[in-house]
Amino acid sequence: MRALYLEFVRFFVSLRLTVGLLALSALLVLFATLDQVHLGIWAVQEKWFRSFIVLHELKGFPVPVFPGGYFIGGLLLINLVAAHLKRFALTWKKAGIQLVHGGLILLLLGELLTGLLQEEYQLRLDEGQTRNYSESWRFNELAVVDDTNATTDIVTAIPEQLLTDLGNELQVPALPFRVVPRAYYPNASLMLKENVPAGRPVVDNPATAGLGARLAITPLPITYQQDQRNLPAALVELFGPEGSLGTYLVSTMLTEPQRFSYAGREWTLALRFRRAYKPYALTLIDFSHDRYAGTEIPKNFSSRVRLTTPDGRDDREVLIYMNNPLRYDGLTFYQAGFDNNDKTTVLQVVHNPSWLIPYISCLLMTLGLLWQFGAHLLGFSRKRAAA
Amino acid sequence: MRRPLSVFLSASLSVLALSGCRREEIQTYTVKKEPAATPVASAPVAPNADAAMRNTAVTTAEGPGLNWTTPAHWKPGPEKAMRKATFLIPGVNGAPGAELAVTAFPGDVGGPLANVNRWRGQLSLPPLAEGDLTAALNHLDVGPLHLDYVELAAAGSPPARRVLGALVPHAGATWFFKLDGPDAVVAQEKPAFLAFLQSLRPAN
Structure with a gap:
């Protein structure tokens, strides 16, 4: 058992692991940069850096192809801290090295926090x-709004991600009905049915209520271009205790919310860019x-x-x-x-609550390098003077 | 040194494993109602909006659309999600030009007074009282369409700006044609704008 523990510690504090991880980081950056040609910067960040394992689609199936940024960065962080805990010695001679490593640890932690906490x-x-709200450039939400009151709206915001779970009944205390996603298209174009030109591919549209019943849906490939955004569409069916209230087609393309009355209250339904009030x-x-x-x-x-x-x-x-x-x-x-x-x-x-961390870590590393090289220079010039 | 090290190693491995799990949640909150809709560009631009959308009345207003003929020197502008069409009118010798934005929304979108005052607000002009609206609006009967247009100029704030805006009720929706730009360009384009309005016809 003890031998296993020692082996475990030896692995995590070894310099060989550091070098291996640094080499993997370099390869990760190279592959991600090459992949950026196809995916654009956001998708590349999510796929290569903000993941534990990089999954690449081969013939429609996701296949793990490389360790992700969180995996490599995480191990590097553990490796750095563990090595320091193991070999730490508080001496002036090593203060520079410790500052440099401290800065590096902080930099890695900062990137982790940015990845987890940053919102744009x-x-x-x-x-x-x-306006008292901003809108997401990348994420959407289904807004079910109780519009009855003349001055305020009661908003129930359902993240787009939950609409991809088809058939899953979404029950929220604020709503007297359940919301059931029936279909989801990550990027789609809508047209009035009577205007659809011959040859334009459309999918089955089971919408029974609202504007959606008059529209034809054409799914589009997901765009990864930096200056474009996907306009998702979804079909959601509403259920009251008495049964179905209708199936609505919602899309970020439809800028006006769809209205309906239920349980003596006025409601609006819209898929919109996610809001932060x-x-x-x-x-x-x-x-x-x-x-x-x-x-x-x-x-x-x-x-x-x-x-x-x-x-x-x-x-x-x-x-x-x-x-x-x-x-x-x-x-x-x-x-x-x-x-x-x-x-x-x-x-x-x-x-980005951690926006200051990269500045602090760069400062620490600069001070550490100055200290380290300064000390060497001082020692060298003393030796030279003595000779 | 051994104990803190093993605690650190197991703790960091657990953090690494857990940091991958983030689930989004449904939120319910109360907000004050937004003031009346501001139709133009009230949502992020979606550059990949299908080209076909520009010619349909789906995104913003239901029902059939309108057709028109533009003067040859008006160039089609970039597609925008909220717009039915955009036309750019170049200025003289590279000076800034004007832009005609075409939008359409269901209903009366607050009525002529609210919309004229919205345009006035964009030019930093004081709002009109209801009694003054009739004098400000010019009425045109174009085929089966009955439309109003307004001319607004803000000379005070350099560079001077001018707006020619038309409100066209059609098939339960209101179409907005707003020519906006430097005072001289828009004033010069007024005959072309009026000819353009005369060319409006229901699409079917």
Whole structure:
């Protein structure tokens, strides 16, 4: 038993493991970069780096082909910390090495935390428009809204992921009916049935209620391009105690929610870009797209926004421009784009509680390297002076 | 040193194993209602929206669409998910040009007053009172269509901007044609815009 334990420890503290893992990391980066040609950056991050095992589809079946980023990074982290715990010695001579390794450990931890905690949303504002939520660029949700009250909405947001589990009854205390996903298309185009040209492939549409009954569904291949997004569609059947209330076709392509009445209340149903509500609101006062005089070459993009909180604690104007984001309430609002003939701004909203970690770790590593090389240089020059 | 090491090793292996399990959950919350819909660009652009969508009335308004004829110098703009069509009108000598955005939404989308005031707001103009709306709107009868258009100019805020906006009720939906751009370009394009409005016809 003890021999096994020693073997276990020896494996995790060995330098050979470090070298092996570093070599695997280099290969991982190489393969992921090559795969980016087909998948785009988001899918590559999920497939190669934010996974334990890289699964590659061969003839429709996922086959494990390489250890993923979490696996390699995780083992590297364990290896580094274990080696330090085993061989740690508090001496000035080794302080530089320890700082460098400490920085590296922090860097790996930071990436793990970023992968787990970071969320990226976007906030689109027309000039004069106020919003207190941002929308996901990559994730969607089925919003079932109790619209009865004149001033407030009771929103039940069902993540898109749950719609892929066909036949699974989703029961939520806030809803007097159950929601059952019947079909799910990760990317699909919709058209009025009467407008479908001959030869356009369509799938069976069992929608019985709402606008969906008039639409034809054409599934599209999933896009991985960075500047494109998938527009999913789903068929959901609603069930009350008395039986089916109808099957609705929902899609992020349909921008107007579908309405119905049930149990004396008014409801809306929509598949929409996932929303993250904030306890404050932003109003776009003005978007500026400055160009160099006489040319179409952009010089600066900036958004003058007004930040307000309902309690009046904050009510101020902020200018957001390139490299000058607004940091507020744990979120960072970057100027990301514009639209609508320069009258709509697109802000990227990033939640990353661990954003400072890479800076701290780089600082630690710099100090460690300076210490280490400085000490060597000092020793060398002393020796030289003595000789 | 041996004990903390073994504790560390087993703890980190368990963390590694657990960190892969994340399940998304259904949430219920109460929010204040959003103010009246702002039709243009109120959702992230979906660049891969099927090209066919541009010519159908599905995404934003039900029912049949409209046909039109554009002047030759109006160039079709990039497809956008919320738009039926976009046309770009170049400025003179590389100066910024104007853009015609075509959108359509079910119902009356708040009515002419709300929409005219929305456009006024975008030009930093004060809202109109209901009594002043009739004077601001110009009425046109184009075939079976009865439409109103409005001309708005914001001279104060450089560069001066001008908007020509038409509201076309058709088959239970409202179509919006908004020509927006530098004051001089839009003013110059007004005859072309009016000719364009005269060319509107129900699609079927």
